Amino acid sequence: MNEHPHSLSMSERADRLEEEKMHEMERIITRSTLAHLMDGNVKMDTSVEMRARYPGKFFLMGDDPRLPRMPEKPTLVDYFRHRFASTAHLLQSATHALKGGQPEKVVLACLLHDIAIVSFIRCDHGYWGAQMIEPYVDEEVAWAVKTHQALRFFPDESVGYGYPDLYKQLFGPEYRPEPYIVEEYNRARAHKWYMTSRLICVNDIYSFDPNAKVNLDDFVDIIGRNFKQPKEGLGLDSSPSAHMWRTILWPTRFL
Ligand SMILES: [Fe+2]
Numbered sequence: 001m002n003e004h005p006h007s008l009s010m011s012e013r014a015d016r017l018e019e020e021k022m023h024e025m026e027r028i029i030t031r032s033t034l035a036h037l038m039d040g041n042v043k044m045d046t047s048v049e050m051r052a053r054y055p056g057k058f059f060l061m062g063d064d065p066r067l068p069r070m071p072e073k074p075t076l077v078d079y080f081r082h083r084f085a086s087t088a089h090l091l092q093s094a095t096h097a098l099k100g101g102q103p104e105k106v107v108l109a110c111l112l113h114d115i116a117i118v119s120f121i122r123c124d125h126g127y128w129g130a131q132m133i134e135p136y137v138d139e140e141v142a143w144a145v146k147t148h149q150a151l152r153f154f155p156d157e158s159v160g161y162g163y164p165d166l167y168k169q170l171f172g173p174e175y176r177p178e179p180y181i182v183e184e185y186n187r188a189r190a191h192k193w194y195m196t197s198r199l200i201c202v203n204d205i206y207s208f209d210p211n212a213k214v215n216l217d218d219f220v221d222i223i224g225r226n227f228k229q230p231k232e233g234l235g236l237d238s239s240p241s242a243h244m245w246r247t248i249l250w251p252t253r254f255l
């Protein structure tokens with residue numbers, strides 16, 4: 001390599017650095033197609049191309065050495081500590097619900113309502129989050145997490161909830177939810193658990209205080225009583241959503 005390093009652009013230098021780091025790694029780390037799509041590229045890491053680039057190496061089939069180590073039998077709390085990129089919003093929402101005297105079911109729903117965003121994916125986060133927790137929580141909690149995604153966009157004056165100002169700032173004043181969200185809202189409005197999901201929104205909106213003191217330890221007992229931790233470890237069990245937790249545990253496994 002004989003080009004002068006200063007002749008490289010920032011992103012070329014970043015790529016080169018990544019490449020160098022990868023050569024130091026023992027295993028080849030691949031990115032899923034979804035990660036490439038998120039970069040605006042319809043492409044995939046193929047085994048032929050990757051093996052040619054890193055000759056003599058095997059693909060990663062377990063822990064990603066770049067990520068914090070997880071215990072052998074991870075719990076929900078371990079995911080909070082080592083995989084969720086940010087927990088302040090969830091803890092603030094749950095703290096608000098707790099201080100407001102809400103039942104544990106609602107507190108748990110607030111604590112988990114955006115876990116998809118902080119650990120996995122933004123698009124349709126309510127649906128993803130609900131599927132992740134469904135096997136482990138009361139049906140009502142998973143339902144509330146799923147539908148908060150739609151309810152967020154619709155006011156309910158009876159509980160003092162208006163369309164969030166923040167959404168006007170984030171999405172522009174013209175944004176209107178897609179038809180599937182409107183339909184979800186209409187179904188939820190008529191559902192017996194409507195208010196549980198609505199309470200996620202009510203506690204959500206006040207939960208952006210940067211000075212609020214929050215601590216996961218305050219919720220460990222509530223999690224213990226209301227989240228059925230699998231004995232094999234969350235993600236290493238055989239529940240219908242275990243694979244989602246495993247993907248968060250091992251996001252760069254080749255298969
Ligand atoms: Fe949300």
Ligand SMILES: [Fe+2]
Binds near residue numbers: 114
């Ligand atoms: Fe939220």
